[in-house]
Amino acid sequence: MLGVGPLGPLGPARAPVPVGGAPITGTDGRPERPAGPVRGEPPSTVPGAGGGPGGGTGAGRGRRASRGPRDLAEERQAWVVLATVEGVGERTLQGLIATHGSARRALWLAAGGRLGRRLAAEADRRAVPLAARTVAAIEQVARDPGAALASLRDSNVWTVTLLDPDYPARLDGLAGPPPVLFGQGDPAVLHAPAMVAIVGTRRASPAGRFEASRAAATLVAGGVVVVSGLAVGIDGAAHAASVEGGGTTVAVIGSGHRRPGPRAHAGLVRRILERGAVIGELPPMARATHGTYPRRNRLIAALADAVVVIEAPVRSGALITARLAMEQGVPVYAAAGIGTSPLAAGCRALLSECTARPFDGIAALSADLGWSGPAASRPTDPAAPAADEAVAGGPLGGPERDVAAILAGGPATFDDVLARTGGAPGEVAAVLTLLQLRGLVRSVGPLYLPAGRLLVEPP
Amino acid sequence: MLATLITAVVDGLEGALVRVEVDVAPGLPVTQIVGLPDAALSEARERVRGAIRNTGYAYPQGRVTVNLAPAGRRKHGAAYDVAIAVGIMVASGEVVASGGDWALLGELSLTGEIHPVAGVLPMVHTLRRAGARRVGVPAANAAEASLVDGIEVVPLAGLDDAARLVAGPRGRRAARARRAPPVAVSGVLRDTAASDAPLVREDARVDLVEVHGQAAARWALEIALAGGHSLLLVGPPGAGKTLLARTIPGLLPPLDEREALEVTVVASVAGLLGPGDGLRRARPFRAPHHTASYAALVGGGPRLAPGEVSLAHEGVLFLDELAEFDRDVLEALRQPLEEGSVVIARAQGAVRFPAEVQLVAAMNPCPCGYFGDLERPCTCRPGEPERYVRRVSGALLDRLDLRVEMPRIRPADLLLGPEPEGTAAVAPRIAEARVRASRRNDGRLNARLSGRETVERCRLSSDGRELLATVAARRSLSARGIHRVLRVARTIADLACRDVVTPGDLLAAADLRDPAAPETAGLAA
Structure with a gap:
């Protein structure tokens, strides 16, 4: 040749x-x-x-x-x-x-x-x-x-090749697109009109996970398909928040489908496959090696209309994805992270070099990309988000709404909630449990974080 | 000439009678102790010889044989010194025994002074049961010995006092000239054990007012102490886990009569009672270091001493840095925690030590300590925090009732937060809740209720039952987990002086996490 x-x-x-x-x-x-x-x-x-x-x-x-x-x-x-x-x-x-x-x-x-x-x-x-x-x-x-x-x-794995008419057009922009894509789940989601990638460090802080969850929940609520890499940390948080929000998400893996991502994510993979897809360019039995993850990153960048980087240290795979995205002309957004955390140093570098725009919710992103309104028909999965209504049903009571409003602003400790509501510890604990039963709050270590609907909209 | 006396030995927490037989016969001047003595006891020969001579009596010239009966029982320690010395003095005619139901305990120094020994309380108890009317004990042990009713306690300062006790008012004492007092080369020192202001206090108590922030942990501690629930504090370094634990002694109500006696017996056997210490009223708070050995924690060792878990009987055993403890040592804690006692089996028989303890433990969430911190990154590799928690045996975590996460303390909490409640405000609430619970539960705390009793004593409204079912389904609670939530809810209601457990109590109880539940459950994120 x-x-x-x-x-x-x-x-x-x-x-x-x-x-x-x-x-x-x-x-x-x-x-x-x-x-x-x-x-x-x-x-x-x-x-x-x-x-x-x-x-x-x-x-x-x-x-x-x-x-x-x-x-x-x-x-x-x-x-x-x-x-x-x-x-x-x-x-x-x-x-x-x-x-x-x-x-x-x-x-x-x-x-x-x-x-x-x-x-x-x-x-x-x-x-x-x-x-x-x-x-x-x-x-x-x-x-x-x-x-x-x-x-x-x-292995229940389908394939789509460059010879096929339904090869994802989004990968056309790649220099050297994978000739054969292996996948599980719904191949049609690769043709979704709006896809945004959320990437970040594997060693995410709770604040970073929260940012990723909120970004993903907001995006899927707007009908956007969330793309990520199925790693622990930010990737996992983005996928989990997407499926919990009843949305569609695509995991691009750097290994074969027999071992998609870390073992801890086996349950997450099942949830992703209910509506989304897990794809990769390696055959099912292939093992991940040093080079497979950066190659996977170019697929993430190519599939997405925009890449949101949340918590990336200076040397991280997420920054590789961001660089690849920029090379392909895909806009990159970065979340600034909290304070001076070294976890977000890469994000700050992206922002200070003006190669990335600050991530400020879906509205700004939609405007940048020229999307009008919800990018696609809003996915209303009747099964997924409604489960929280089962407990005590109905609208939130007064104290619950107060606590929910506090947590909608971001993660908080028990002390924070207590100080801002002024209740007795037992009452606050009861309200927090109730909100957890409704799926609006989850606890991680000493933190209570918004979840479900609360990620997207205040009560 | 032959002399026979009675003394006692400690076996586990019980005393056992030992007969001291002394035979002085003509022959080479040799002293021999027979009857399975250990090294300390074999050395009693020299102590006894010195003490007798330095008190002003004559040590017999002939062959002295001391037999400790029953001969088959292994004997250790120095508590027989006084009995052996007096036996020799009687057998050699230096002292004429007046007869009577007396017994002797104590260790001798070469000067003839009598030093305190461990386990006086159970030994005196045994002697009284055996029919002794008077017992001579080291003066420093007199307070603990006098806890036993029905026996006259004679405090002994020196060998002379013992001789006087044996000879009685009519007895003849050898009228030998007392030797010159010993020359104190290094000046006269008071016995450090007798000094009343120790340099390092055993437990530095902390008032709850010193614990800023940490509302969740303070609340959980109040519940734990009110209900006897075991508690796991998880938090980064500097969160105040140890400080919070140090408030426990001040928050616990004093022991009642029965408990006090048991606690004092254990302390006596362990040699922890200071001079003049009588009944222990304060609940024990033991905080062994994480390098503690199996024997130190559970009990045993060559002398079958009670371990920390028994020393904390009726009190709190605090294990700081739980994950750093040797796994096997923690495993060994399971049986005492389940059964409330430790059985240490030996070839010569088993010994049972009481161990009704409330366990409070503290640990970091991960090796670096910052897993779950909102801002500070955890520097552990992915998966390492989970492995760290798993280092603590799941079976032990299963025995813990409550888990509370403590965030890193922020400067604002220290400087700007409101003045927190102090011990003086919280302790009465805890005491009252304990009284309510024990009145309802036939003298037990809520944590000691069985599963069936728990359901009986925590009558729920139909709302409450429905709610509990929902919580159980959402959290995939086992039967044990449901009972745990119920018991804790019962305590929350007790603290609020309510007879009925409300749905609110249940919800509040459910917010305190199950220590055995994996931290990352439902946390794919």
Whole structure:
């Protein structure tokens, strides 16, 4: 390969076609998307249709891929099969297609043990030969591609490829979009009209978690899909507040779906999947490594219309996401954090360098982005937020409203509440319990924090 | 010539009779003590010889054999010194015993002075039961010995006093010239144990007025002390956990007669009663350091001494830095906390020490101490705070009734906050609530109610029952958790002088967290 298309290296439009079939390319150098019926809906794989090139005739020399829907389905499937191989990422897949003409042909060669380690050179990179280990892994998968597809199905993971018409358009802006996305949950949420990412440190302070919760709750109440990375800390707080607010949230993970995020978030993942999605570019069995999280961050930045950074120390993954977002032209907002906390030093740096705007609620953000009113139809999930009405039902009584009003302003200790209401400790404790039973308040350590509706609007 | 006397030994909290038999026979001048003595007791030979000579009596020239019966019982300590010395003096004819139902206790110094010993109270009690009418005890132990009715206590300052007690008014005392008084090379020192102003006070009491802010913790402490509920204080360094705990002695009501005697017996056996100390009236407050060993906390050791958990009997055992305690040591606390007593089994039999304690513990929320602080970042790695709490055995956390989180204290609370209530205001409320509870519960505090009794004694309105069901469902409470909430609500009602537990009491009780519940439950955020 000598040249790379302007929008993505995957379509070798100007490359001399090597031996083997030409890849499916569009006029702009990107893989062409067929206009036919939507493919790739879960489960997106066509069972039993794997294997080498359709009707493979000998070496397939000089044979050009036909452009029928059947061939496209098979090529798509070959992409997925190759993407499940450990060690085959975006670059390797692209190299294989460029070298052998199509994924199908590469897979077919591999099945016969004739794949070879050589990859065609690209203009901007040295031709890196495949690792022997990778070749062996490809050959193993190629001999039984059905097993790889079945394993995907068993993990309840769907895939969407660059060949599919429903590949998220938001990722088009990326240099090097993942050729195959793996996901669980509802793939349609990736096409939501309004998506905002909330990112921050894993070592979040309660104040930071609260900021993240409030931002997420406000955004989902406005119909915005909240995107984050499923890590502990700010990410977790954003996802949790989104699902608790009855909203939709997308978790972009840096590992495979078998181990999505920290173990403590297993329950959170289930809640996210009720309405949202968990996506990533690694096959289900892949383990997270040092490099997978920064790569995950570029997807977060690309998916979002805006990135809100909450509590980021000077060196943190959240700042990487912010930088990637700025490179992609996605506006970045930063929450200043409390006082001089070192946890928010990165946010303050973003603000002082004027690369980020201060985050000041959804209204300002909507105006900046040109959204009018709620960005989408407000998600009214009858099951989610109404649960708190079950206890003692009805409107809040006087003392409860007073305490709720105090907490709507932010986290407070028992002493703070006591001092501001002037009640007896027992009465204040009773009111706080009542508000917790209603899901309006939660306690973390010595702090009482607003939750549920109270995050979004004062009582 | 043979002489036989009665003395006693401490075994657990009970005394046991020991007969001292002394035989003085012609032969080489050798003194031998038989009957399973330990090292301190074997050394009694030298103390006794010096004391007799320096008091002005003659030590026999022949072969002296001292037998301590029953021979099978292992004997330790120096409490037999006086009995052995007097036995030798009688056997050698230096003193003529007048007969009578007397017994002797005490340790000798070479000058012939008699020093206090541990466990006098149970020993005197045993001697009286055995029929003794008069008992000579070290003068410093006289106050505790006189707690036993029906026996005449004769305070002994020196060996001479003991001889006088034995010889009686008609007895003949050897008329030997008393030797010159000992030359005090380093000047005359008063015994430090006898000085009435110790350099370091055992428990520095703090008035509640000194605890600023921390309204939740003050409230929780009041409930805990009123109901006997065990309490866990969680907070960063400097939150005032230890300061708050130091207010406990002042907040607790005094012991009643029965409790006082038990507490005094334990203190006596542990050798904690000072000279002239009589009945202990104040509730014990013990705060062992977290490096405490198993034997120090639970009891045992070579001499079967009561541990801290027994020394805190009828009082409060305060474990500061709970997570720093050795896990096995904390595990060993479970049985005493559940049963109210410690049984230490030995090859020679088991000993039971009482341990009806209220546990108050304090710990940091995480190794760095700042987990959950609103502003100050916790520098622990993710997951480390959870692991830190898990270091404390779940079974022990399960035994704790209340958990209260204490925030870092802010300067404004110290300087600008209102003057908090002092001990003088809070202590009477606690005492009154305890009286109410114990009147209703046949003398027990609310924390000691069984599950069935709890439900019986906390009659709820239908509103209250419905509310409790909701709380239980929301918090996924176990039966134990429901009873815990009920007991605490009962105490809150007692503090408010109410016979009925209101829904408000239940809600307030539910705000005090269950120590065994994971901190991050419902906290995916």
